[in-house]
Amino acid sequence: MAKVDEQIQINSHKHKKMFIGVVWNCPGEIKLLLSALLFLCSIITVFQFFPSYIRDLRDCAAVPPPLRIQNKKLDDVVLDNGVIKRNFKGYGSAAYNFILMSAYRGGGDTFAVVGLSSKPLHLFARPTYVCEWVPHPATGNNKNISVEGYKILPDWGYGRVYTVVVVNCTFPFPIGEDGSGGQLLVHASTSGGGDTDFDVSDTVEALVEAPGSFHASQLDVPPKYEYLYCGSPLYGDLSPQRVREWIAYHVNLFGERSHFVIHDAGGVHRDVMEVLRPWIEKGYVTLQDIKEEERFDGYYHNQFLVVNDCLHRYRFVAKWMFFFDVDEFIYVPKETTIKDVTDSLLGYTQFSIEQRTMSNKLCYLDDDPGNIYRKWGIEKMVYKDTKRGIRRDRKYAIQPRNVFATGVHMSQNLKGKTMHTMDGKIIYYHYHGTISERREPCRQLVNTTTENADGTPYVVDTTMREAAGAVKRFELRTIGPVLLKTRQ
CATH class of the missing domain: 3.90.550 (Spore Coat Polysaccharide Biosynthesis Protein SpsA; Chain A)
Known part of the structure; x- marks a missing residue:
């Protein structure tokens, strides 16, 4: 029995020597692979001590998945009085609230914003527009000015999915006419159009004037x-x-x-x-x-x-x-x-x-x-x-x-x-x-x-x-x- 055990140990030792020999005497390609694995393991070990914002490279290296809006299906509910309450869930959007084409000054205190909007929204609801002038930060004036926008529908009802809207923004006094610059925002509200549970508002960056790009004298030429x-x-x-x-x-x-x-x-x-x-x-x-x-x-x-x-x-x-x-x-x-x-x-x-x-x-x-x-x-x-x-x-x-x-x-x-x-x-x-x-x-x-x-x-x-x-x-x-x- 002792001879058998001794023979097994001898054979095992021979196999270990054979494996080491084979690895050590293998071609150069295998040596290169092992060196690369050793280097990679070293990098992973050191990488753990880096700050978290450096370690997280997923945003740079990976392609983000497409944005998917989760729409949970609402089930019907049986009320205590036995009435079946049916539920409805909306998906997507049939038409944009506002599509901006252009915006222009009409004077020192007035602007015109030209765009498209959902025709059913204007036929069956009462969408509203609020115009806001935001002074350029360089002026040191942090006071924004807001007025109600006056909407004009000039296409006489000929619109299809979309109708034309011209929003007139007239402020109570001249703004930005000294060339100080600023930004015109239009807040377009659906006022519950289409879905009375929601009054959706979208902010439209209608016009941006850089300092020095406009002066009231330009309108008198x-x-x-x-x-x-x-x-x-x-x-x-x-x-x-x-x-x-x-x-x-x-x-x-x-x-x-x-x-x-x-x-x-x-x-x-x-x-x-x-x-x-x-x-x-x-x-x-x-x-x-x-x-x-x-x-x-x-x-x-x-x-x-x-x-x-x-x-x-x-x-x-x-x-x-x-x-x-x-x-x-x-x-x-x-x-x-x-x-x-x-x-x-x-x-x-x-x-x-x-x-x-x-x-x-x-x-x-x-x-x-x-x-x-x-x-x-x-x-x-x-x-x-x-x-x-x-x-x-x-x-x-x-x-x-x-x-x-x-x-x-x-x-x-x-x-x-x-x-x-x-x-x-x-x-x-x-x-x-x-x-x-x-x-x-x-x-x-x-x-x-x-x-x-x-x-x-x-x-x-x-x-x-x-x-x-x-x-x-x-x-x-x-x-x-x-x-x-x-x-x-």
């Missing part, structure tokens, strides 16, 4: 432009040729002291950009990319939102501001100018412009039929709708310093008078739908002075056709031949 155009959102596959005609025509009409603000909601594709570029380089056009607004379901690509932003953004740099579309052409009789018209209306804050509706299918086939497709749209689409007893839309112009909010066809929020009877002093020709397709607009060629199409009577009106030659010469003289090869 004479306007840079005599005329400024505020364009509705452009979207779809627009015709570059129609845009070319429109911009050349109106720069010629409004003159050197005019400017055009174009809003791109997806319609300024590469070929349209090529048409606008020479006019941008000449300083006549500003292009704004507003495609981000497509996230929010408002009326007609949030058209009311865009025109209100344009009103307040440019109200102090323009004497007159015009609102119409790129398939509409403003016209004044030959014996007058656009300045003659606006100067005669200086006593009015707003005037409306009558429409002449043109056929978007009929084209006049005259003595030069071979060149009909080379002519500009205003040269060949000369058939005017003469149907009687119908109401036609109007467009308008305003003196923006007297307007608080605006619409698509007129403003209802202004101080001063409005003129609606223009007696042909100024009109606009409307070629509905001719810009929205990249194709030849002529569907039917006719050579009679009167025509009836789809039950609508038309008569030839060559007013715009006669103006085309001067517009073409103006374009060539102003930007050269760069757009001569523009296609539909």
